Amino acid sequence: MKTKSKLAQRQNFFGYLLILPAFVIIGVFSLYPILNGLFLSFCEWEGIGNAAFNGIENYITLFHDEVFGIALLNTLVFVLGTVPAVILLSLMFGSLLNQKIVGKKFFRSVYFLPSVTSGVAIAMIWKWIFNENTGLLNFLLYSFGLDSVSWLTSSQFSLISVMIMSVWKSLGTNIVIMLAALQGVPRELYEVVSMDTKSGFRKFFHITIPMISPTIFLIMVMSVINAFQAFDQVMALTGGGPGNSSMVVVLYIYNQAFKNFKMGYASTLAYVLFLIILAVTLIQWYGKKHWVYSEVE
Amino acid sequence: MEKKNIFKKIAVYFFLTLGGITMVLPFIWMISTSLKTKKQLVAYPPVWIPNPVRWENYSEAVGSFPFLQYTLNTLFVTVSVLVGTVIISLCAGYAFARINFKFRDQLFLVILATMMIPGQVTMIPIFKLVKDLGWMNSYLALIIPSLCSGFSIFLMRQFFLSLPKELESAAMVDGCGPFRTLWSIFVPLSKPAIATVSVLSFMGTWNSFLWPLLLISDKNKQMITVGLLQFQGAFSTSYELLMAAAFLSLLPVFLIYFFAQEYFIEGIATSGMKG
Structure with missing residues (x-):
């Protein structure tokens, strides 16, 4: 008995020792900043000197901030536009890759290519592709007999352009995740069903979709979180313009903090964004039980 | 048919x-x-x-902007973060998977929870913290906060969980302490996991944009992503030069992706398994 507790003590000691570095960094650079951010959201601070407490003033300002409203609306459009597109396209290409085909790995590597590159470099390339007069995309439209579009310079299309580029960039990651899930569906399930039905579509909707629904859920949750945080690509492609037509919340927070030096107010915006993301994630989590297949239940 | x-x-x-x-x-x-x-x-x-x-577009792009310097800066930060991340996630992942200590599962939950926190929420507090620490314009500001990646710890833990239970008992018989066991038995076995963590860390740091934008203002110390954006600001219509610069900035990532693609894809595919 005595040796056992000694062993447990030793185990505790080495366990804590090994996770110590990770927790020091998490404590200093994640947990502390989160609490400090909450504090700063109730302060006025211009980036120098001490932050001055000003109660809920920032939160009141926020409710009357028109540009924040626009940025939030644009972000919601961005989320609702890109997430379903990414899910459908990654499901489609994942399913195509899951067929018996030659060059599966080659295609997978090609699809993943945009995912390894930086948002800034990608935005530079797409800026050139979206160019109104000499861009590739308008030439393509022209070849099909369509009118050219002011992708980046009209407030009607700037947000759509950012969305097109974002879907293109994030697709590969999700195709890889989707394919891994599809490969994990047991073959026997299909064999059982193919006895009484031959329809590929029915198999797809009655076996494949339920079996990979946990992965679809995961892709949905992660894509929504990422879409709410869109920043690099928007900043490099349109800078939020023209006007505020492609302004998203994080870019607005950045501008408030590092262009207008309203760091307290920017913290308030950041916290509200955090709460929105949290709420949306929780809603998805509770909606999960209606459509996500779980082996445990 | x-x-x-x-x-x-x-x-x-x-x-x-x-x-x-x-x-x-x-x-x-x-x-x-x-x-x-x-x-x-x-x-x-x-x-x-x-x-x-x-071909002169390339020499012109390199000549008019310190791309080589930016590439070296980025390489230094990227490698530092990579080495630190591998060590920290190896230790923590091993502890979470193979050592039975008090509050282990609760602490692991904390790690998973921090993965869900959007970086933008901590953007201003970290800016303030880095300022207070006097780390502005120092690579410490880019390296230290990035060393602990929840996802890397998660990957390492999953990998260590998949190894057979007999390994520890064999090590005990040989009289190895826990550190010797980790170093001489588990580390050699975990090369594929280390490779996956390394490429994901490389990709993350090389492409990181927000933090250098906020924390580095010294022109000579800048990272390649922010440098690229400044280059775009300066040569906005010379698309031949911009594309040359973009290609140069992507080249290192392309090369590593070409040679180590299975580790990139393995790492991403595993992320789907945590659901």
Whole structure:
């Protein structure tokens, strides 16, 4: 008995020792900043000197901030536009890759290519592709007999352009995740069903979709979180313009903090964004039980 | 039936190829543009194969902006973060998977929870913290906060969980302490996991944009992503130079992806398994 507790003590000691570095960094650079951010959201601070407490003033300002409203609306459009597109396209290409085909790995590597590159470099390339007069995309439209579009310079299309580029960039990651899930569906399930039905579509909707629904859920949750945080690509492609037509919340927070030096107010915006993301994630989590297949239940 | 199958095959390859072209074409267009003369740049219809090929665009891009310096800076930060991340996630992942200590599962939950926190929420507090620490314009500000990646710890833990239970008992018989066991038995076995964590860390740091934008203002110390954006600001219409610069900034990632793609894809595919 005595040796056992000694062993447990030793185990505790080495366990804590090994996770110590990770927790020091998490404590200093994640947990502390989160609490400090909450504090700063109730302060006025211009980036120098001490932050001055000003109660809920920032939160009141926020409710009357028109540009924040626009940025939030644009972000919601961005989320609702890109997430379903990414899910459908990654499901489609994942399913195509899951067929018996030659060059599966080659295609997978090609699809993943945009995912390894930086948002800034990608935005530079797409800026050139979206160019109104000499861009590739308008030439393509022209070849099909369509009118050219002011992708980046009209407030009607700037947000759509950012969305097109974002879907293109994030697709590969999700195709890889989707394919891994599809490969994990047991073959026997299909064999059982193919006895009484031959329809590929029915198999797809009655076996494949339920079996990979946990992965679809995961892709949905992660894509929504990422879409709410869109920043690099928007900043490099349109800078939020023209006007505020492609302004998203994080870019607005950045501008408030590092262009207008309203760091307290920017913290308030950041916290509200955090709460929105949290709420949306929780809603998805509770909606999960209606459509996500779980082996445990 | 046979005929139907052939049609199906053709359709599958058609859509896969169409998707593949969509993914690659922007990069080919970038390379093509980077080798064009000003005149060819605006040629209508677009020219795919530049003639004459203008290699000088690359020397001009490199000559007018300190890209080599930025690449070296980024390389230094990236490698530092990579080494630190591997060590920290190896230790923590091992502890979470193989050592039975008090509150282990609760502490692991904390790690998972911090993964869900959007970086933008901590953007201003970290800016303040870095300022208070006197780390502005120092690579410490880019390296230290990035060392603990929840996802890397998660990957390492999953890998260590998959190894057989007998390993520890064999080590005990040999009289190895816990550190010797980790170092001489588990580390050699975990090379694939280390490779996966390394490439993901490399990709994350090399492409990181927000933190250098906020924390580094000294021009000579800048990272490649922010440098690229500043270059775009300075040469906004010289697309041949911009594309040359973009290609140079992507080249290291392309090379590593080419040689280690299975680790990139393995790492991403595993992320789907945590659901």
